[in-house]
Amino acid sequence: MIGQDGIWTKWFRYLTCVILVVWLILPLIPLAIWSFARGWFFPDILPQQWTMQAWQYAISDISGVLDSLWLTIGISLGATALSILVGVPAGRALGMYEFRGKSVIEMMILAPIIVPGIAVVLGVHSLFIWLGLTNSVQGVILVHLIPTLPYMTLVMAGVFSNYDPTFEAQARSLGASPLKTFRYVTLPAILPGIIVGGLFAFLVSWSQYILTLVIGGGRVVTLPLLLFNFATSGRNDITGAIAMIYMGPGILILLLTAKHLSGRSGAVGGFGRL
Amino acid sequence: MTHVRIDDLTKIYPGSTTPALDHLSLDIGSGELIALLGPSGCGKTTAMKMIAGLLEPSAGDIRFDDRSILRDKPEHRGAVMVFQNHLLFPYMSVAENVGFGLKMRRTAPAEITRRVADMLERVKLPDMGARKPAALSGGQQQRVALARALIVEPDVLLLDEPLSNLDAHLRFDMRDLIRDLQRDMAITTILVTHDQEEAVVMADRVALILEGRLIQYDRPDAFYKRPANEATARFFGGRNFIPGMSCDGSFDSALGRLILPKDVATGPGTLTFRPENVRLGMPADGTNMLSAQIVDVVFLGSQTRLTLRVKDTLLEAIVNPNDVQALAPGDTLSIHLPQSALWVV
Numbered sequence: 001m002i003g004q005d006g007i008w009t010k011w012f013r014y015l016t017c018v019i020l021v022v023w024l025i026l027p028l029i030p031l032a033i034w035s036f037a038r039g040w041f042f043p044d045i046l047p048q049q050w051t052m053q054a055w056q057y058a059i060s061d062i063s064g065v066l067d068s069l070w071l072t073i074g075i076s077l078g079a080t081a082l083s084i085l086v087g088v089p090a091g092r093a094l095g096m097y098e099f100r101g102k103s104v105i106e107m108m109i110l111a112p113i114i115v116p117g118i119a120v121v122l123g124v125h126s127l128f129i130w131l132g133l134t135n136s137v138q139g140v141i142l143v144h145l146i147p148t149l150p151y152m153t154l155v156m157a158g159v160f161s162n163y164d165p166t167f168e169a170q171a172r173s174l175g176a177s178p179l180k181t182f183r184y185v186t187l188p189a190i191l192p193g194i195i196v197g198g199l200f201a202f203l204v205s206w207s208q209y210i211l212t213l214v215i216g217g218g219r220v221v222t223l224p225l226l227l228f229n230f231a232t233s234g235r236n237d238i239t240g241a242i243a244m245i246y247m248g249p250g251i252l253i254l255l256l257t258a259k260h261l262s263g264r265s266g267a268v269g270g271f272g273r274l
Numbered sequence: 275m276t277h278v279r280i281d282d283l284t285k286i287y288p289g290s291t292t293p294a295l296d297h298l299s300l301d302i303g304s305g306e307l308i309a310l311l312g313p314s315g316c317g318k319t320t321a322m323k324m325i326a327g328l329l330e331p332s333a334g335d336i337r338f339d340d341r342s343i344l345r346d347k348p349e350h351r352g353a354v355m356v357f358q359n360h361l362l363f364p365y366m367s368v369a370e371n372v373g374f375g376l377k378m379r380r381t382a383p384a385e386i387t388r389r390v391a392d393m394l395e396r397v398k399l400p401d402m403g404a405r406k407p408a409a410l411s412g413g414q415q416q417r418v419a420l421a422r423a424l425i426v427e428p429d430v431l432l433l434d435e436p437l438s439n440l441d442a443h444l445r446f447d448m449r450d451l452i453r454d455l456q457r458d459m460a461i462t463t464i465l466v467t468h469d470q471e472e473a474v475v476m477a478d479r480v481a482l483i484l485e486g487r488l489i490q491y492d493r494p495d496a497f498y499k500r501p502a503n504e505a506t507a508r509f510f511g512g513r514n515f516i517p518g519m520s521c522d523g524s525f526d527s528a529l530g531r532l533i534l535p536k537d538v539a540t541g542p543g544t545l546t547f548r549p550e551n552v553r554l555g556m557p558a559d560g561t562n563m564l565s566a567q568i569v570d571v572v573f574l575g576s577q578t579r580l581t582l583r584v585k586d587t588l589l590e591a592i593v594n595p596n597d598v599q600a601l602a603p604g605d606t607l608s609i610h611l612p613q614s615a616l617w618v619v
Contacts, residue, residue, distance in 0.1 A: 166361060169328045172348040173355040175378040175426060184374070188365045 028247070035240030054237035058245065065226060065242055072206065072222040073249065075137060079144035079205040080198050083152040086145070087197060088190070091156020096165065109153050112146045120146060121214045128215055135217035143215045144208055148201035155200065159193030199257050203250055276338050276352070276429035276462045278302040278325075283334035285320050294320045296486040297334070302479075305460040307453070309467055309477035313509075317486040318466045322432050325464065326355040338429055349378070352429035358438060360419035362407035368394070368418050369403030375426035389425055396455060397421045413444040417451065424455060431456065431463040437472055449476055470497075470510055482506055498548060503619050507546050513590040516545045520618045528587045532562050533613050543618040549579070551615035552591035554598070555608055562611045568603050582609065 035054050037047035058065045133139035171181040209224045223246045230239045285295040295317035302308050310318040323329035325336055327348035335342050343351050362371050372393055373386040394400055397417040437445045456463050467473050473480045474494040481491040490502040501507035518527025520543050525532045557563055570581035578595040
């Protein structure tokens with residue numbers, strides 16, 4: 001059948017693509033228009049007047065959008081880095097070794113994806129108060145690990161289940177120290193998985209709202225929090241501008257790592273477990 | 275040039291009561307190539323991994339030039355292992371693979387380049403350095419793996435079934451290549467194999483290991499002429515085993531009385547002789563002659579296998595096809611067993 005699909009198959013494929021793109025892009029168009037509009041009211045199809053005011057405000061010091069952007073990037077990078085540090089060894093253990101209680105641990109790692117965040121965060125909140133981690137950036141980074149770690153660990157478990165550790169034994173035998181073995185043998189083999197897992201971790205952290213709100217206590221204002229503030233205050237133009245800025249990193253990361261997400265890479269094999 | 279001594283090396287895996295390797299002791303001369311021979315699961319690979327430092331022994335000692343190396347990490351042992359499935363690093367080029375060990379030893383890049391080119395020449399893969407391992411055939415990959423191990427000039431080279439993944443016609447080339455390079459570089463080498471022919475052809479000495487125990491450690495021809503026991507003889511293709519009594523240079527059994535070579539011990543035992551040592555026709559001096567009836571004739575190509583009945587005992591003989599063209603099951607003939615071909619286990 002390959003290479004000789006019928007005309008209907010071709011049309012169907014084409015149609016699916018169009019629907020998918022429209023689905024993803026369409027909701028964003030009003031937001032984009034809003035960010036350049038000076039008043040846009042029913043029944044106008046397009047605003048009467050255009051302006052850069054919302055953007056000027058958004059990138060000015062008064063709005064706090066840029067501060068919030070850097071903070072959000074910092075928190076997401078921190079959560080991603082910690083996820084990699086914990087998720088790679090955890091994924092190795094789950095992917096390569098059999099041990100007692102393995103299925104219980106797998107369940108516990110999956111739990112944060114299944115249990116609603118709001119339920120988890122209230123319990124975590126009292127724990128973090130006791131540990132003095134509330135209202136701080138560190139606390140927010142730590143609490144972001146709850147939703148990011150499952151993705152990272154499952155991706156790495158998938159990678160390691162297809163991984164042959166005798167390559168490491170071979171490297172050691174040829175004179176490589178454990179550190180060099182990791183650098184030259186293990187890392188290149190698992191890097192696609194780390195990139196994909198890291199990408200998911202970053203984006204999951206990037207879109208956290210409730211965890212940041214509760215643990216940050218309103219003092220750690222990341223972009224989604226700021227966005228929500230403007231959205232509820234009725235400033236559609238500024239909301240549109242911030243939303244555009246908020247989407248930027250996600251799209252950028254996706255473009256940079258698209259080749260690893262093609263499904264052909266072994267890195268996404270772990271998602272069979274989700 | 276490294277002299278290797280293995281003393282009572284034992285490995286008991288966790289959760290197991292029977293040792294995977296049971297008090298293995300070997301003395302391997304400097305520059306010697308020995309084979310650890312045995313069926314799969316006999317403990318030979320366990321032994322090799324312990325020498326390479328990839329597995330902790332339960333007991334015993336391994337000494338290189340009279341210095342125990344058990345506390346040395348794998349990367350500092352001077353023993354380099356070549357795995358059965360070659361394990362070339364897939365994202366490195368052939369040249370990077372071969373140069374890996376030198377890079378780990380912080381050799382200057384220019385020297386690495388020079389030595390890699392030289393080594394690839396020696397394994398007959400010049401101009402292949404830029405390729406990726408996946409672009410090579412199985413035989414070429416195995417040669418790259420060999421080059422990668424030899425380039426660091428290890429004290430001891432460990433080869434795990436180096437020929438088992440190769441096609442028959444490549445096997446002979448690889449066998450000769452390993453043997454030539456090993457002799458040339460005078461590297462003490464331990465080869466693990468389940469193939470007795472491979473062990474016999476390649477090794478200076480063969481250590482036969484069955485069920486974790488060393489059965490016999492000897493020159494290859496001794497396994498044919500003087501096997502330590504019936505299991506050894508069977509492993510090396512022995513087919514004829516006749517129980518009886520050895521007494522004063524002769525052996526009494528269901529076959530009658532046969533004259534033994536001089537150095538055979540007295541007492542009850544099992545007489546064995548190799549199928550290819552059975553001779554057809556009358557002996558010149560009339561000793562060890564038997565009258566046999568043919569039960570079966572199987573043409574094997576370059577040889578013919580006869581199943582013979584001598585006084586209700588079945589024997590096997592391997593003979594030249596030209597000598598038995600006219601024979602069929604039911605025919606009778608004279609055979610004799612040369613005195614020097616007999617052995618009692």
